[in-house]
Amino acid sequence: MVDALTRSMRASHLLLAILVAASLVVAAIGAALGDIFYLRLATEALIFGGLAISVDILLGYTGLLSLGQALYFGLGAYLSALVLMVVPSFWAAIAATTLASAVAGLIGGFIVNRVRGVYFALITFGMAQVAAKIVYNTRALGASDGLIGVPVIDINLGVTSISSGSPVGFFLFVLALIVVMYALAAYLLDTPFGRLLIALRANEARIPFLGYRTMTPRLAAYVVAAVIAGVSGALYPMLRGFVSPELMYFETSGNAVITVVTGGTGTLVGALYGSALLTLLKSVIGSFTPHHLIVIGILFMGAVIFLPKGIMGSIRPAIERMLARGEKP
Amino acid sequence: MSEAVQYFQFVLAPQMLIGLVLGVAVILVALGLTIIFGLLDVINMSHGEFYALGAFFALALAQIGLPFWLLLLLVPLLMLPVGYIVERALIQRVFHSGDRHVRTLLLTFGLGLVMEDSYRLVFGPNPYRPETPITGGVEIFDIFLPSYRLFLIIVGAAIIAAVAFIVYRTRLGAMVRAAAFDRDMAASLGVPVQHVYAGAFAFGVALAGLAGVLLAPIYSVFPTMGRDFILMAFTVVIVGGMGSIAGVVVAGLLLSQIQAIVALYISPVWSDPVVFGIMVVMLMVRPQGLFGRLGHG
Numbered sequence: 131m132v133d134a135l136t137r138s139m140r141a142s143h144l145l146l147a148i149l150v151a152a153s154l155v156v157a158a159i160g161a162a163l164g165d166i167f168y169l170r171l172a173t174e175a176l177i178f179g180g181l182a183i184s185v186d187i188l189l190g191y192t193g194l195l196s197l198g199q200a201l202y203f204g205l206g207a208y209l210s211a212l213v214l215m216v217v218p219s220f221w222a223a224i225a226a227t228t229l230a231s232a233v234a235g236l237i238g239g240f241i242v243n244r245v246r247g248v249y250f251a252l253i254t255f256g257m258a259q260v261a262a263k264i265v266y267n268t269r270a271l272g273a274s275d276g277l278i279g280v281p282v283i284d285i286n287l288g289v290t291s292i293s294s295g296s297p298v299g300f301f302l303f304v305l306a307l308i309v310v311m312y313a314l315a316a317y318l319l320d321t322p323f324g325r326l327l328i329a330l331r332a333n334e335a336r337i338p339f340l341g342y343r344t345m346t347p348r349l350a351a352y353v354v355a356a357v358i359a360g361v362s363g364a365l366y367p368m369l370r371g372f373v374s375p376e377l378m379y380f381e382t383s384g385n386a387v388i389t390v391v392t393g394g395t396g397t398l399v400g401a402l403y404g405s406a407l408l409t410l411l412k413s414v415i416g417s418f419t420p421h422h423l424i425v426i427g428i429l430f431m432g433a434v435i436f437l438p439k440g441i442m443g444s445i446r447p448a449i450e451r452m453l454a455r456g457e458k459p
Numbered sequence: 460m461s462e463a464v465q466y467f468q469f470v471l472a473p474q475m476l477i478g479l480v481l482g483v484a485v486i487l488v489a490l491g492l493t494i495i496f497g498l499l500d501v502i503n504m505s506h507g508e509f510y511a512l513g514a515f516f517a518l519a520l521a522q523i524g525l526p527f528w529l530l531l532l533l534v535p536l537l538m539l540p541v542g543y544i545v546e547r548a549l550i551q552r553v554f555h556s557g558d559r560h561v562r563t564l565l566l567t568f569g570l571g572l573v574m575e576d577s578y579r580l581v582f583g584p585n586p587y588r589p590e591t592p593i594t595g596g597v598e599i600f601d602i603f604l605p606s607y608r609l610f611l612i613i614v615g616a617a618i619i620a621a622v623a624f625i626v627y628r629t630r631l632g633a634m635v636r637a638a639a640f641d642r643d644m645a646a647s648l649g650v651p652v653q654h655v656y657a658g659a660f661a662f663g664v665a666l667a668g669l670a671g672v673l674l675a676p677i678y679s680v681f682p683t684m685g686r687d688f689i690l691m692a693f694t695v696v697i698v699g700g701m702g703s704i705a706g707v708v709v710a711g712l713l714l715s716q717i718q719a720i721v722a723l724y725i726s727p728v729w730s731d732p733v734v735f736g737i738m739v740v741m742l743m744v745r746p747q748g749l750f751g752r753l754g755h756g
Contacts, residue, residue, distance in 0.1 A: 253742040263732040427572035
């Protein structure tokens with residue numbers, strides 16, 4: 131017996147499989163042509179896709195619009211850069227960022243979850259602004275310049291090791307990591323906990339009458355989203371070799387929201403498709419004119435008005451119907 | 460004793476006057492924001508870009524030779540139809556969906572991106588500094604103040620008073636407040652709710668445009684001018700209580716003074732984090748802000 135949520139998750143998995151297959155083709159073509167620029171760009175799209183997944187867990191499943199997810203992304207990026215500059219170990223950086231973003235998410239979660247709805251959006255926005263300004267003003271963190279000179283590292287995978295400087299290798303590694311994070315989030319959302327989150331989005335007032343707490347799942351969702359954003363951020367300095375305060379600014383949070391809404395809110399996989407689409411658009415339009423924001427802004431407004439479910443949210447029901455037919459004995 | 464007086468006269472008082480000018484400026488921008496939220500229940504993320512639009516209108520019209528004093532009247536009048544059309548053509552499309560807050564916020568966010576980049580396309584990224592319409596300065600209690608800033612404080616106070624009068628003391632204002640309080644009841648009593656909504660949005664946007672004209676000679680005109688300013692305006696609206704006009708005035712004066720004092724005693728770079736920190740704490744402790752909402756009590 132499969133219910134609607136599990137079936138929609140399976141549809142998302144299928145869409146993810148298509149995306150992974152396409153990514154592998156891109157990687158193969160890139161490797162064959164010896165390309166660096168576009169593979170690096172695609173890796174960046176995946177990293178920001180991770181940030182978008184964390185926004186989607188909050189917006190698409192729990193019904194909380196976070197305008198400050200860059201806070202955790204930036205935290206991960208800065209911490210990872212600092213760790214790598216002392217100990218050039220991937221696993222040390224990831225362990226440190228996971229722990230730190232979980233703790234920060236817990237503290238931040240207690241602050242922001244005191245309020246609901248539009249106030250939640252504003253408080254996440256305000257909190258990220260405070261953090262961004264503090265980083266911007268702290269000389270030890272490089273102030274407005276950020277941290278430069280993050281070393282290229284070898285990621286030890288036991289049997290083999292991948293250099294973060296290798297375009298194809300690092301792209302594939304980031305792809306694998308993002309897929310793992312997607313799988314983790316998808317698994318969590320398909321458990322009773324995930325159903326509780328969806329119930330929170332639908333009608334929070336009714337949850338206590340069913341015998342559940344509301345604060346605990348909200349907080350848990352917020353922490354999970356913070357960790358995913360933090361780990362995604364940790365990958366950024368490995369790719370680019372630097373971090374800058376811009377990573378914590380509202381532009382980064384806003385871009386993640388645009389990505390999710392365009393890609394498909396509440397589909398998880400839409401976050402990744404959205405990120406790929408926006409990166410592609412920026413790069414294509416950017417080669418003609420520096421004014422890509424006009425096009426992206428209009429596209430985004432169009433999505434909000436005409437396609438509120440986003441691209442994947444509009445495609446997925448067809449796949450769900452297909453899967454439903456397949457289930458019949 | 461005289462040392463304390465001199466300190467006040469040459470250090471503290473000028474700093475507080477700078478704070479007052481900023482406060483009046485922020486209040487002008489925040490007024491429109493709070494009216495739009497209080498009435499339409501819409502967080503206008505593009506408000507800063509409408510502020511910039513007013514400044515760019517003024518810039519373009521000044522280039523064809525119109526005097527500043529005419530612009531003060533003309534630009535808000537030009538902004539009215541712009542705001543009206545934006546409300547009817549864009550915001551109304553998502554206004555009646557279940558997720559009004561989120562979708563209107565996202566829509567206006569996208570609109571802001573398009574507007575900001577359009578300014579860059581038309582005017583280029585560099586700042587313009589319009590000539591100050593009133594030159595010279597005055598001394599008040601031996602404290603020097605540029606005349607234009609004094610003018611700004613007086614005109615700003617007059618505009619704030621006029622807005623409060625319109626909202627609280629006229630029939631039009633009563634209709635607006637009625638529509639905010641209970642849309643259906645107001646409609647059944649003959650209030651043209653659709654036009655009131657669009658009109659209120661246009662009014663809020665026109666106020667932002669007027670602020671743009673007034674502030675251009677002080678803060679310069681550039682494509683991202685709205686972005687820097689709107690954060691402060693949002694903070695003022697949140698601390699004052701979203702939708703409250705009195706709240707905007709009190710919070711605007713208070714926060715701009717805090718900002719000025721922090722800039723003096725700690726460092727100018729820390730004034731922003733402190734002010735935003737106050738906003739976060741306010742949202743935690745008292746999310747409805749210092750005062751209630753427009754039309755609600």
